[in-house]
Amino acid sequence: MSNIENICYFCGEKATSKEHIPPKAFFPKDNRDHLFTVPSCDEHNGDKSKDDEYVKIVLGRSADLMLRKDLDEVKSSSERAIARNSRLKKTVEANPEPAIIVLPNNITISSVSHEIDLERVYGFFGSLARGLYYHHEKEVWKGRVSIAPHFLIKEDAEQEDLEKHEELLGLFDRNDSHGENKNIFYYTFVYILDDDRVWTGACILSICIFDEFKVSMVMEPYYN
Structure with missing residues (x-):
């Protein structure tokens, strides 16, 4: 194997x-x-x-996937993991609050929402960004990764934050993206160029999981 294949991504x-x-x-x-x-x-x-399992469960339990029969196998495996692990169950179901789910036919269902462990969510997507970069560039990413999980933005967020999210969402293009199973996962890299059309070393990674949960990662090198 070459040296790059012997080092951690x-x-x-x-x-x-x-x-x-x-x-x-x-x-x-x-x-x-x-x-x-x-x-x-x-x-x-x-x-x-552990972060992988946690994020899979949190996304799989989302109301947005209630009617996704193609994900029944994934969701069932998550529920089995919770049943086997009381500590995981406690983490996933932390701080329950009443919630209302509105289905596409406008039928409402009483439900419960839980606090999301943002550290684990950000850790998961940060690792995912570094793994995808390694896969494409065959080198370890040594810069910072700023994560914008669009599915977590609140409607009453600051206007500046809403505008930043809208700008990043504009970079998503499902048709022109990587991924053989786009109903499960797809992604794109946008490389940031300077005025002379030279790569600055920065890029924006747009990923979508389960064709529903969009996340942008702004990857910037550490500048001296």
């Missing part, structure tokens, strides 16, 4: 295993063609799997 230390980017568990078994892996160390594979 996240930290550049010696790789001891391979990790699916995004995690294989997000895909039903009959939609796992063309998945790819990146080399990883133990810390950035095994330890990260």
Whole structure:
């Protein structure tokens, strides 16, 4: 193997295993063609799997996916994981509050919402961004990653924040994106050029999970 295949996609230390980017568990078994892996160390594979499971459960329990029969297998595996792990259940179901779900036919259902562990969500997407960058550029990303999870923006957010989100959402293009199973996952990179059309070293990664949850990652190098 070449040297790049022997180092962890996240930290550049010696790789001891391979990790699916995004995690294989997000895909039903009959939609796992063309998945790819990146080399990883133990810390950035095994330890990260807890965040993978948490985010899969949180997204899978969203009201937006209630009618998605194609994801029944993924959602069922998440519920089995919760049933087996009381600590995970406590984390996923933290601070319950009453909620109302409005279905497409305007029927309302009483439900419960829970507090989202933002640190785990941001950790998951930060690792995903670094893995996708490694896959495309064959090098470890050594800059910062600023994460904008559009599905978490509140309607009463500051106008400036709403405008930034709208600008980033304008970069999503499902038809012109990477991903063989776009109903599960797709993404695009936009490389930022300077006035002379030279790459600045920065890029914007747009990803969408389950054809519903859009997240933008602004990746900028550390400048001296």
